[in-house]
Amino acid sequence: MNTDNNKSEKQVKTWICSVCGYQHVGPEPPKKCPKCGVDAIYFDAVDSE
Numbered sequence: 731m732n733t734d735n736n737k738s739e740k741q742v743k744t745w746i747c748s749v750c751g752y753q754h755v756g757p758e759p760p761k762k763c764p765k766c767g768v769d770a771i772y773f774d775a776v777d778s779e
């Protein structure tokens with residue numbers, strides 16, 4: 731078993747703005763929603779598999 735899993739392999743997720751519903755796909759949410767301008771904390775991550 732290899733527990734040395736220290737590589738920064740980021741998962742791609744779908745981020746949905748909880749304010750306006752804007753969808754963003756990537757490892758991280760956008761700093762600000764390009765549609766309504768709220769901060770990244772308003773984005774909910776959805777695992778896309």
Ligand SMILES: [Zn+2]
Pocket residue numbers: 747748749750751752763764765766767768
């Ligand atoms: Zn938004």
